[in-house]
Amino acid sequence: MQVAFSKISITPKQYIGKSLAGYTRKESCSGILDELYAYSVLIDCSNSNSEENYILAIAVDLLKIPLSISNYIKEKIIETHPFLKKEQILIHATHTHAGFDLTGEFFWPGGFLSVLRGIMFGANRNDKYIVWFSNRIAKMVNVLFKDLIPCKIAWKKIPFNPNIVFNRRHPSEKVFPNLTTISFKSIESESIIGIIINYACHPTTLSYQNSKLSADFIGQIHENISQLSHGKIKSVYFNSASGDINPLTTFGELNHLEEVQKDLIYDQLGTYDNTKEIGHKIGQSALELAKSIPNQEYCEVDKLKISTQRFWIPMKDIKYFSRKWFMNKLIFLIKKLFLINVAKYQILKANFPIFDLSYRFGNYKCRTIVQYIELRARSEKQENILSLITVPGELFFALGEILLRSTPAGYENSLIFQNTQDWVAYLFSLRDYMEEGGYEVTPSFSPLCGYYVQQAILSLINENS
Template sequence: MRAAFGKIKLTPKDYIGRNLAGYVPIVKCNGKLDDIYARGVLIESSHQPDNLLIISLDFLKFSIKLSNYIKDKIYSRYKIPQEQILLHAIHTHKSFDLGNEYSFSGGGLIIIKNLLFGQYFTDDKYKIWVSNQIVKLVGNLIRKVKQSDPCKISWKKETIKDNIIINRRHPEIESKSQLGIISFRNLSNEKLIGIIINFGTHPTTLNLTVRKLSADYPGRVCARIEQTTNNQISAVFFTGPAGDLNPITTCGDDFKVLTEDMTPIYDQMGTYKHTKKIGYFLGDEALKIAQKIPSDEYFTDLDFTVYNQFFEIPFEDYKKFWTSKSLKSRLLHLIKKCFLFRLPIFMGSQNPPNFSTFNIRYSGHKIVSQTQIQFILIKAFSKSNERKKSLSITAIPGELFEEIGKKILKNSPTGAENSFIFQNSNDWVGYLFPLKEYILVGGYEPSVSFSPVTGAYVQNNFIKLVHKIKSSK
């Protein structure tokens, strides 16, 4: 097998004055803390005709329409099948909008204006340039993998026990994320060539008043590994389940006090100092994990199979139970159902134009969003000693709450320790929360998601996909 790592800059020349996506009020960028990139890994099996392509982008999110557009361009140029390409957004809140919610700056009601009219004002030129940059990256990876030496693969996950994250809705849980790595070594000289890194917490170390471009802590994770190894080892970061997980910057870690008053969690005033602190810490830990994996735990070849579960999420409320906590969310849902999502029909169009946030389809009075879950099953082996082991990558189209993330890992065919979840991949349909969170806690997460049942539909369709995989064996 062979593997190639690479990156390409996505910072536009005119980044000053562009709207930063992720917070309200929506502000314009006035500087740069670090550049944004597309980072990719191309994996080549020694006996499969097609390659596996995994790319991480330093953006908040993107729609399945844009994702498919990029995949089509890659296929047209390099014939890598679209179903064997994974595109991921790290979810930094200090990068640019690739949808329509941040087309106009301002606060409060400006969000309504963006939802109504933003799709007509998105910067398609930038999206096309980004797409072309990604295609250029893929070309570089293809040339690089042809020239590279054979390599081998291994993986490992370790729980980070330090208090660097917090469940913003339930601090009493005292959440701990696992730091997962997929490591590649040169087969002949045993040198590390690259690491895929997976960790779950929001890339929001920078507070909402910061108006400078940044990939947040994931960017510093990759930069740390590259810098400390004199660019001999490459790194690509993929955010794990993080829908309700925030980094700890200035709120402290007295979880009991924070449970009684969560205001300090939401009002954290993190700076670039915190971005580097968390990013460098995770980068150092990831490198340590990769370096201590014994040589005999690596595998010299692999087979991969990619499964795609395409499904529709209905735009419907959860009506079985309701509480005072869910009342506001139910009202917002009703407004979106009766007005916002009906606007294209009122304006004479059956489908929203441009690269809108949700891939909406109208069928009579029904409104649905079409999306997908991607499951990559990798069977690693070494012919020399007949060792075999499997790992998997599950690409989820939204921001997973911790609870659903754990359920997906529990039901993974490769077991939790050999399973990696990349959220915000190939699409974004909102926060993916358990229904009990909608009923008992409420909050702003339901208001920005496609519908309150989105998390349940994603979880159920993952289970369906698992059954399909098991029955195909």
């Protein structure tokens, strides 16, 4: 077993005036707080009995990466490394709200109406940047294959919330997302080579008032780990189920949130000091967690299995009635009868469309992908299984907990990478949709995305049970 870590800047020289993705800003990029990067880890299991010998995971400091761009990046990588399969390459968007727009939704600043204009007419506006950073990522991967180091693997998960996150839809309920560290140690030196970090927090420490480029708190995680380890330990961060988990920046202690109006919670005015504080807390704790794993728990991967399911999600609603029915139905009809009807011509002809869209006889559907990955590893004492679930969007925390508890590996040995391979929606349960509604319904392709994704993942899990 071998591993390698790498990163590469995806910040262009000319960034002033470029469109930033996330929120509905009234101005374009005016400066920079920190650079955007693509981070990667390559795990080589060539000595195992697996047909799939490699897994390559890449995290990119962008709001979202649709399937069209994810596939393009993979094709650029496979041009140089034809032995890799697309299923072995994971493309994850960290979801920073201070990175660049890709598919045109945010091309015109100015507010909500400008975003609607971007959805309908913004395609192909940022293609040069997409091609440029995709080539940069392919260049980074070339370095990985040259830097592979024999290693062993171990992991540890703990509940973690030192007053830094809350559920924005249910602010009075305490949440404790798990902080998971996957650590890789050199066989020769027994020192930590690098770590994979998995935690649940929306990268929105910087508010909608910020117009400067930043990787948000995730960039500070990497900076903190590099400083604490004197540059010796590398890191890659993948966001877990955080569709409704926000950073706590300007409201103080968690127990005060019961008294705060929900609409004010969505408009916290966090600053770069909050970004640094939250990033450093997560980074320091992740590194300490890795260092706390005993040597005897490190092992080599004996088997790697990657299961993939591609499926279609229809744009349709369900029959129900609740106090949220009217607003939900109004949003659905506006999207289906007006917005998607206008946007479909741009989407179907775009070089890098927002959705992998199909249209026939007035019915719309989009194709997406989920994966279930198992790494089986043997230590001196026992066999350990690490499972990884990828989802194409922003998964609500409660739904993520259900999926984590459904795996053969068990809750303690399972992780979720959201916004991976694609973005189609906020992924919420049918109950959330019918009883709570919320703004998350508006940008989602279909209110049923969460249901279809859940069923696809459970199907993959059952196949591997």
